[in-house]
Amino acid sequence: MIVDEFAEGIKNDLKQYEVDPFESWFGARDTTTGKLVCVVGFELGKDKTHIHGPWVSTDPADPKNKIRRWTMHNAITALPSSTANDFTTFYDLRSNSTVGIAMEDMGFVRENDYSLSMMLKAKDVRGKKGELNEQAARASKLFDVRIVSLEEKDTVAAITVIHNLAFPKYPLKELKDDPSAPCWLFGVFPKGTDASKPVGYALVNGQGVLPAAYLASVGISESLRGQGVGRLLLATVRNWFAEETKLESIGLTVRAVNEGAKRIYVEAGFVEICTAYGHSAKRKDIYAYDEEEAKTGVTA
Numbered sequence: 536m537i538v539d540e541f542a543e544g545i546k547n548d549l550k551q552y553e554v555d556p557f558e559s560w561f562g563a564r565d566t567t568t569g570k571l572v573c574v575v576g577f578e579l580g581k582d583k584t585h586i587h588g589p590w591v592s593t594d595p596a597d598p599k600n601k602i603r604r605w606t607m608h609n610a611i612t613a614l615p616s617s618t619a620n621d622f623t624t625f626y627d628l629r630s631n632s633t634v635g636i637a638m639e640d641m642g643f644v645r646e647n648d649y650s651l652s653m654m655l656k657a658k659d660v661r662g663k664k665g666e667l668n669e670q671a672a673r674a675s676k677l678f679d680v681r682i683v684s685l686e687e688k689d690t691v692a693a694i695t696v697i698h699n700l701a702f703p704k705y706p707l708k709e710l711k712d713d714p715s716a717p718c719w720l721f722g723v724f725p726k727g728t729d730a731s732k733p734v735g736y737a738l739v740n741g742q743g744v745l746p747a748a749y750l751a752s753v754g755i756s757e758s759l760r761g762q763g764v765g766r767l768l769l770a771t772v773r774n775w776f777a778e779e780t781k782l783e784s785i786g787l788t789v790r791a792v793n794e795g796a797k798r799i800y801v802e803a804g805f806v807e808i809c810t811a812y813g814h815s816a817k818r819k820d821i822y823a824y825d826e827e828e829a830k831t832g833v834t835a
Contacts, residue, residue: 572602577610591603656783719748734755739751748784748786770803
């Protein structure tokens with residue numbers, strides 16, 4: 536396995552999605568320096584193969600996506616024949632459309648706008664106490680929000696149930712203390728009740744050595760939705776981020792059609808960064824590199 540700071544940074548960043556794309560992955564190294572310059576990872580599903588990347592390090596210039604396309608060409612060629620023939624991926628506009636253009640150059644077709652990326656930046660909230668709106672203030676009289684230790688097994692188990700009911704297609708994986716990729720679990724509890732019986736939660740994942748985190752999921756018991764509990768929870772996470780951490784940003788992804796959630800995130804200080812687009816292709820239609828380019832490799 537190829538491992539260096541570049542690859543590890545990508546892997547830690549992807550822990551926000553609770554996936555490890557590197558069950559089958561490929562890297563391209565600079566033949567002069569030996570440094571890894573591009574990485575592409577594949578999730579080998581039964582029916583679909585999902586692509587993470589290809590990412591290029593910040594060192595080499597790749598204006599024509601040549602490094603990306605060369606790496607993808609060799610990676611697709613090297614995948615086992617048993618790999619699912621339907622390939623999917625997505626990219627966002629924070630990459631200035633570079634990855635999206637590369638995918639379309641390689642035969643991938645953009646499907647639809649499906650989610651928004653939002654970000655809370657320290658410079659916008661640090662030193663500024665967040666105020667609760669009317670709904671959240673009412674909820675604060677009935678509920679407490681606090682960080683849950685992963686040693687509180689019963690509470691973590693109860694939060695897992697809430698998550699799995701809200702997101703049955705994406706069950707919560709076991710949470711572990713990992714200094715290289717920390718996580719913070721917030722629980723919502725009715726005042727004056729058993730502290731191991733939460734009614735909501737928020738999970739914030741760290742991104743390795745980067746001073747950034749990702750709001751991986753938020754869930755509220757169905758009977759309490761629309762009563763300000765989610766706003767109270769997000770306000771607590773916002774104040775924790777601003778007052779108790781040295782993080783520079785927290786990101787999140789929300790479905791573009793989920794207007795209610797978007798409003799709550801905006802109230803908490805999150806700003807829309809970009810729209811993420813999905814791409815798909817059949818393996819036989821992927822055309823990453825032509826023969827003349829292949830002769831010269833990525834150094835030409």
